[in-house]
Amino acid sequence: MPVRSDKGNSGILNTGKDGPLDEELKHTPLYDLHVELGAKMVPFAGYEMPVQYPAGVMAEHKHTRTKAGLFDVSHMGQVVLRARDPDDAALALETLVPVDVLGLAEGRQRYGYFTNEDGGIEDDLMIANRGDHLFVVVNAACKDADLARMRAALEPEITVKLIRNRGLLALQGPAAVEVLAEHHPGVRDMRFMDVETLPIAGAECWVSRSGYTGEDGFEISVPEAATADLARALLAHEDVNPIGLGARDSLRLEAALCLYGHDIDSATSPVDAGLTWAIQKVRREGGARAGGFPGAERLLTAMAEGPARKRVGLLPDGRAPMREGVQLFASKEADRPIGQVTSGGFGPTIGAPVAMGYVSADLAVPGTALFGDVRGKRLPVTVATLPFVAPGFKR
Template sequence: MAENQTENLLKTPLFDLHVELGAKMVPFAGYEMPVQYPLGVKKEHLQTRDQAGLFDVSHMGQIKLTGANAAAALEKLVPVDIIDLPAGKQRYALFTNEQGGIMDDLMVTNYGDWIYVVVNAACKEQDIAHMRSNLGDDVALEVLDDRALVAIQGPTAAAAVARIQPAVSDMVFMDSRIMEIDGVECFVSRSGYTGEDGFEISIPADQAERLCRLFLEQPEIEAIGLGARDSLRLESGLCLYGHDLNQTTTPIEGSLIWAISKVRRADGERAGGFPGADKILEQIAEKNWETKRVGLVSSGKAPVREGTELVDADGNNIGTVTSGTLGPSAGVPVAMGYVTKEFAALDSEVFAVVRGKQVPMTVSRMPFVEQRYYRG
């Protein structure tokens, strides 16, 4: 990479710590981010599945919405129930456009007198502009760019973090709390992007490195890079925006009907009312979608990568792989992609065109490994 390109990249509050820990830094969504540490991607993946890992996700956008109408205003932009989101709870949401496509996926938390929104790094500026333009003058939007965001994930994450702040033990999946950790006020949710139990913790930027050193002192926790984060989320059947979802994909085509709250799709005064609702609700009612996101397991040994063409037995194009890896925990090459309606059923056989050869793949249920969120 040219030197001036490197200089233009942003750094998270944990940049110096990554370098000290021997991370390989790469450009990602406008930031210099750690793709792996000396442990290596596969061992980092297995460390997170077996014990716990710490991920820097400070490149993501953190936004605070205040105002009596904040929940109702945000609900007009997403196909999700925000008005009835209980205080102290988090919910997965989607920004949709007028064509029913997905502009971004995001997390929304109700902290009682304000709403906390976390958006993807690559969509951050677009999402902030979208909210500023559409939430109305009585909703105040503050970008929390003075905070870091870290995820601690894995089956021993809760025990490790509880050693420092015992109150996290009282939380279950999708709970959110504002609490002090070693004297620092943090926003803590019991959630994550790996399929494992764990937490996402927003920390004031000037305290982030100190707290992360404290987390990494716990024997269960290792620093984990973006490489393992990607293989972990793919094994867990979780989408990566810009790869598995985009502005031309509707939630129905993206197999995210579960992310459309029932109150927004049933008959009633709050049904619809979000961008693209007519198309999305028609797709639900009429089942008139043409392609769908599915899980795929390969019969070969090599990973089937993003962009690989999918064909039927006669070599006719039926879709494309959007994410693919050799699953370190699954033990087989796993992928997700889009296929036409007639091949979307479980156990359908399709073929990936890899170096001119047709590699058999089976449409499979996701996640490819069991999700282990703590629900109490």
């Protein structure tokens, strides 16, 4: 049974056996736990990661939406930026991102992205103000490049330190807060995007109320040696199940959250991607610290002109998923594509295929009927409002 497109698995059905994984692959502090839980491990961004557990992607996805899921995201890059005066670190980081970092209050976190000279996106990241330092979390696949970028631009005035001795867990879902509150009741008072240092299961944890599923939840940076113990303590709760990368992808897709390298990349403008909300007023045209990041002129001009193409939601009319790369057309007969799918698959909560992609701005209105080329057939698909599921964040 030849695999046609292969996302998230290693083409097992081409060979009928599990090929040996590359010996160079790194392990997170939870590797042994994943294996013990029966996870199917796959290579991902240089790490051997769980793509699913025995429950399977569909059940893991639904469990996260109804109760709580525990994700190992220790492969992501945790970086601390420190200067004698914390404002210097904030101002320095502002030379790389269009975000108001200086105005980020202590104990708060913000989404942002590194831009390039073309006004494209080099990676997206979370930036937290932890008082005497900034804590940023970057994508695993971009970790080395991001580190090099920050070191080149910020050192020696700012120290840029990759944190190698901490794991990173995400506890996501409507039950997450009560599960974590059993370990520290203080988490109940945290708002969406708050960050705090809290002792949890005997370890100093850096906790933020955020995630990548569209649900309420927490991301927890924990000392490496305590990571497995904390994971086991959380999994001991009846509402918590382990969740792999497969469900992480379908959860974030339903929540319309971009995946770097797919929905956004170095050639994608934040204007087209609909991510200019992450550029606060002070960094925009007329703001006190307008521009000053790579590609600022192009990006601010594009903001003023408006997008030529837009990231939209796409609901295939039939049951066939429209996956990444599917070309979109305005009609059954049209020669030229007017866009393409950048993420697509089955949405377990929606119970139907869902996708995101880019279409020319005049066709981006929800309800617009388009066609996607699936295996040579033009199948109907409708432009839809994002996100597909209402967010469960605690504002």
